[in-house]
Amino acid sequence: MAKQTVLGIDIGGSLTKIGLVSKDGHILDKKVFETEAEKPFSVFMIKLKSEVEALILKQNSDIKIIAVGVGAPNANPYSGQIENPPNLKWGKAIPLLETIKKAFKLPVFIANDANAAALGELIFGSAKGMKNFVTLTLGTGLGSGIITDGKLLIGEHGAAGEIGHVNVDPQGRMCNCGLQGCLETYASVTGIKRTVFELLSEMREDSVLRTISFSEMTGTDISKAALAGDLIALNAFEKTGKILGSKMADTVAHLDPEAFIISGGLSKAGDILLKPILNNMEKYLFSAYKGKIKVLLSNATSSDAVLGPAALAWVSLEAKY
Amino acid sequence: MAKQTVLGIDIGGSLTKIGLVSKDGHILDKKVFETEAEKPFSVFMIKLKSEVEALILKQNSDIKIIAVGVGAPNANPYSGQIENPPNLKWGKAIPLLETIKKAFKLPVFIANDANAAALGELIFGSAKGMKNFVTLTLGTGLGSGIITDGKLLIGEHGAAGEIGHVNVDPQGRMCNCGLQGCLETYASVTGIKRTVFELLSEMREDSVLRTISFSEMTGTDISKAALAGDLIALNAFEKTGKILGSKMADTVAHLDPEAFIISGGLSKAGDILLKPILNNMEKYLFSAYKGKIKVLLSNATSSDAVLGPAALAWVSLEAKY
Numbered sequence: 107m108a109k110q111t112v113l114g115i116d117i118g119g120s121l122t123k124i125g126l127v128s129k130d131g132h133i134l135d136k137k138v139f140e141t142e143a144e145k146p147f148s149v150f151m152i153k154l155k156s157e158v159e160a161l162i163l164k165q166n167s168d169i170k171i172i173a174v175g176v177g178a179p180n181a182n183p184y185s186g187q188i189e190n191p192p193n194l195k196w197g198k199a200i201p202l203l204e205t206i207k208k209a210f211k212l213p214v215f216i217a218n219d220a221n222a223a224a225l226g227e228l229i230f231g232s233a234k235g236m237k238n239f240v241t242l243t244l245g246t247g248l249g250s251g252i253i254t255d256g257k258l259l260i261g262e263h264g265a266a267g268e269i270g271h272v273n274v275d276p277q278g279r280m281c282n283c284g285l286q287g288c289l290e291t292y293a294s295v296t297g298i299k300r301t302v303f304e305l306l307s308e309m310r311e312d313s314v315l316r317t318i319s320f321s322e323m324t325g326t327d328i329s330k331a332a333l334a335g336d337l338i339a340l341n342a343f344e345k346t347g348k349i350l351g352s353k354m355a356d357t358v359a360h361l362d363p364e365a366f367i368i369s370g371g372l373s374k375a376g377d378i379l380l381k382p383i384l385n386n387m388e389k390y391l392f393s394a395y396k397g398k399i400k401v402l403l404s405n406a407t408s409s410d411a412v413l414g415p416a417a418l419a420w421v422s423l424e425a426k427y
Numbered sequence: 428m429a430k431q432t433v434l435g436i437d438i439g440g441s442l443t444k445i446g447l448v449s450k451d452g453h454i455l456d457k458k459v460f461e462t463e464a465e466k467p468f469s470v471f472m473i474k475l476k477s478e479v480e481a482l483i484l485k486q487n488s489d490i491k492i493i494a495v496g497v498g499a500p501n502a503n504p505y506s507g508q509i510e511n512p513p514n515l516k517w518g519k520a521i522p523l524l525e526t527i528k529k530a531f532k533l534p535v536f537i538a539n540d541a542n543a544a545a546l547g548e549l550i551f552g553s554a555k556g557m558k559n560f561v562t563l564t565l566g567t568g569l570g571s572g573i574i575t576d577g578k579l580l581i582g583e584h585g586a587a588g589e590i591g592h593v594n595v596d597p598q599g600r601m602c603n604c605g606l607q608g609c610l611e612t613y614a615s616v617t618g619i620k621r622t623v624f625e626l627l628s629e630m631r632e633d634s635v636l637r638t639i640s641f642s643e644m645t646g647t648d649i650s651k652a653a654l655a656g657d658l659i660a661l662n663a664f665e666k667t668g669k670i671l672g673s674k675m676a677d678t679v680a681h682l683d684p685e686a687f688i689i690s691g692g693l694s695k696a697g698d699i700l701l702k703p704i705l706n707n708m709e710k711y712l713f714s715a716y717k718g719k720i721k722v723l724l725s726n727a728t729s730s731d732a733v734l735g736p737a738a739l740a741w742v743s744l745e746a747k748y
Contacts, residue, residue, distance in 0.1 A: 180715070190714065238583040252681065254580055254587075261575075261683025262559040263719055271713040272677045283714055356593045360573065360681050362582025392592040393511065393604055394501070398584055 108170035109134075112423075113158060113210070114416030116219060117178035119143055119193030119246075122150075124158055125412030126169065129420055131230030134169065136412055137161050147196040147205075155209050173213040175419030176206060177222030177411075184264040186216065192282055215422040217258070219414070221267055223406075224251025225258055225421060226414035227367050232404050238363045241404070242269065242350075244372035247282070248290035248297070252361060258421075270294070272353055293350040295325035295371045301342045302328055313338040325371040332378050343375060347382025354383065355390035358399055369404035376403065429491035430455075433744075434479060434531070435737030437540060438499040440464055440514030440567075443471075445479055446733030447490065450741060452551030455490065457733055458482050468517040468526075476530050494534045496740030497527060498543030498732075503585040507537065513603055536743040538579070540735070542588055544727075545572025546579055546742060547735030548688050553725050559684045562725070563590065563671075565693035568603070569611035569618070575682065591615070593674055614671040616646035616692045622663045623649055634659040650696040664696060668703025675704065676711035679720055690725035697724065 111134060116123040118141060125136030139157055141150065162171070180191045186203030188194065207214045217225070224241040227233040233241075237256045243249040248270030252259040259266045270290035271283055278287025279300060291297050302315055302323065314331050315323065315338050331339035354366060372379060384401055391399065406413065432455060437444040439462060446457035460478055462471065483492070501512045507524030509515065528535045538546070545562040548554040554562075558577045564570035569591030573580040580587045591611035592604055599608025600621060612618050623636055623644065635652050636644065636659050652660035675687060693700060705722055712720065727734065 254575060254582075255578070257576070259575055259682070262685040263683055263715065265713075265715040266681065266683035268680045268683075268713050268715065271680050273673060273711050276673065276711070285711065285713065288713075352594060352597065356677065357681060359589045359592050360587065360678065361580070362584055362587035362589075364583040390594050390597070390606065392589050392606065392609075394584065394586040394589065 108168040110172050111169050112416050112419035113171050113174045113212075114412035114414070114419065115154070115174065115176045115206075116222070116411040116415055117141060117176065117194075118219070118411075119179065122154065123409075123411045124154070124161060125416065126161065126165070126171070127412060127416035131413060131416075133410070133412065134167075135161055135164060136409075141194070143194040143196065147200055150196070151205060151209060158210070171210075171212060173215065173419040173423050174206060174210055175222065175415035175417070175422070176202060176214065176216045177219040177415040177418065178202060178216065179219055181216045181218050182264040183215070183217055183260060213419075213423070215418050217415075217418050218251075218265070218267070220249030221251040221258055221260070222414035222418045223249065223369070223411075224253055224267070224414070225417040226406065226410070227404060228253050228256075229417035229421060230413050231406050232367050232402055233365065236364050238361065239365045239367060240269070240357055240361065240363050241367045241369065242354075244294050244368065244370040246294065246296055248294045249370075254361060269353075269357060272356065274349055274353065289350070289353050293346055293353075298325065298328055298342050298346045298372060299323050301345050302338060305338050305341050305345075309338060309341070311337045315339060325374075329372075329375040329378070332375060340378070343378045344382050346372075347379055348386045351383040351386030351388075352390045354387045354401075355392075358387070358395050359392055362395065363399065365400035365402055367402050367404050369406055373403050429489040431493050432490050433737050433740035434492050434495045434533075435733035435735070435740065436475070436495065436497045436527075437543070437732040437736055438462060438497065438515075439540070439732075440500065443475065444730075444732045445475070445482060446737065447482065447486070447492070448733060448737035452734060452737075454731070454733065455488075456482055456485060457730075462515070464515040464517070468521055471517070472526060472530060479531070492531075492533060494536065494740040494744050495527060495531055496543065496736035496738070496743070497523060497535065497537045498540040498736040498739065499523060499537065500540055502537045502539050504536070504538055504581060505585040534744070536739050538736075538739050539572075539586075539588070541570030542572040542579055542581070543735035543739045544570065544690070544732075545574055545588070545735075546738040547727065547731070548725060549574050549577075550738035550742060551734050552727050553688050553723055554686065557685050559682065560686045560688060561590070561678055561682065561684050562688045562690065563675075565615050565689065565691040567615065567617055569615045570691070573682065590674075590678060593677065595670055595674065610671070610674050614667055614674075614693075619646065619649055619663050619667045619693060620644050622666050623659060626659050626662055626666075630659060630662070632658045636660060646692040646695075650693075650699070653696060653699050661699070664699045665703045667693075668700055669707045672704040672707030672709075673711045675708045675722075676713075679708070679716050680713055683716065684720065686721035686723055688723050688725050690727055694724050
């Protein structure tokens with residue numbers, strides 16, 4: 107009998123990842139290609155279809171794809187559309203669900219990329235067996251997904267879990283979303299870079315980070331500097347963890363989760379980030395939660411990005427979702 | 428056949444309310460008595476039992492009580508206990524569920540009072556038919572309950588929905604809970620009173636509120652003054668609504684609810700409170716939510732407090748909970 111798999115598709119602003127995933131979370135095969143988000147959506151669809159066909163043809167074993175899961179920025183499971191995506195130039199309301207259904211003639215399930223990632227952690231990842239947790243992906247922005255009572259929290263309008271846009275400071279940094287002082291302008295790779303430049307302006311200490319331009323500086327540069335004891339970099343992690351930790355305490359006051367699962371580029375810094383997060387979260391926790399909330403680093407890497415959409419497809423097939 | 432009812436019990440720091448409630452939310456009869464929280468829990472139980480027996484004996488129609496629902500501050504449905512209640516001098520862990528079960532020999536369901544109130548709004552109140560909403564009770568403190576996907580959000584440790592302890596300002600007002608700058612120190616009857624006294628110290632305007640001491644001032648005094656155009660009072664409502672509205676935007680970024688249901692003493696001020704809430708919530712909302720979130724005043728009054736615990740009993744019997 108042909109082995110049942112699902113097709114997981116993770117659409118990002120620069121890269122799209124596709125993969126064939128078995129029910130136990132084994133990635134049979136995967137492929138990464140450029141999204142080319144500046145060209146029309148129809149061009150993307152032609153490319154996606156041919157890449158998927160090539161991936162299937164490559165398989166030696168007998169497989170049967172039974173569903174498709176898609177994670178994309180601003181994808182709304184209720185409308186079936188990608189709505190006002192900031193990094194895709196495909197229009198204001200892209201009919202993602204219908205178009206993918208037509209292309210592959212299979213059941214299709216879509217979700218916001220960060221929400222799909224939370225399902226990936228639940229079904230295949232660091233949160234297996236948990237019923238209440240929150241994922242925070244610290245990449246270019248801050249993506250989040252909320253699992254309550256074993257299920258993805260979707261909300262009334264399909265847009266729950268935008269913790270990156272919780273307000274830190276009404277007079278704070280300008281956010282890509284049009285608001286001011288959003289959490290992701292502080293707690294993300296871009297956010298810590300902004301903090302580094304703030305500190306470079308305020309502090310007098312020498313730092314390797316003084317030799318790198320804003321455009322060129324990466325999260326890895328900052329992590330490396332911090333691990334080497336660079337004061338500016340260490341200070342930036344301290345500030346980032348402090349802001350994120352205090353806001354995580356607010357998240358706990360809403361959801362009372364078992365754990366936070368931290369992933370994304372910034373999470374690679376490990377304890378340098380985790381310590382200030384934990385200290386500050388704990389400090390601001392309401393008594394009922396003190397000492398009870400775990401903060402864990404995800405095992406997932408960006409090459410596993412198809413696991414989220416694949417998990418979405420598997421749980422949706424089982425109508426858990 | 429005897430009419431099926433549930434017994435609803437709302438235990439408060441000063442008053443306890445009991446009532447017999449039918450499945451359609453009709454309160455057949457009710458009684459209010461003093462909790463006397465300074466005496467031992469066993470004394471309270473003797474009083475509760477005799478008050479319930481008297482209430483049942485009073486009924487002319489043939490009724491059958493099939494379950495008991497109890498709402499109490501810090502009641503935890505997982506442990507069955509009231510845990511560290513600030514206003515009840517009954518100890519750190521009161522075995523509420525077991526004791527009430529023994530006393531009445533009926534199925535008993537317990538919840539945090541604010542969470543029970545959210546179920547009351549869902550089953551009998553202003554949120555009937557809604558699937559995703561948040562209740563905010565602006566009384567002595569700020570109580571909150573969260574309904575997602577038609578169910579009460581309980582959380583991993585039985586303590587979800589403590590929005591009153593979200594942080595407004597780490598250098599802000601001291602809270603009864605031991606933290607500093609909690610939302611309820613600003614957005615509650617006590618909170619607005621503190622704001623009035625801050626404004627009395629800062630502003631020069633004449634005000635009727637200058638003639639009332641801190642101990643004597645009530646929420647009604649402040650509402651009345653505001654309705655009469657008193658500048659200090661109006662300013663206090665503006666400040667309260669501003670802080671609450673901005674934090675409600677953070678709640679939306681987590682939960683994406685259909686609506687907030689506002690109740691409690693402060694909600695009687697109506698538009699004077701609602702307008703600054705709405706303006707400021709809208710201002711801080713992430714684009715996906717703008718123009719979509721309702722803020723409604725509850726129809727419930729404090730004399731309906733048994734409806735929450737009764738709703739808890741009814742939904743628990745149907746295993747929806």
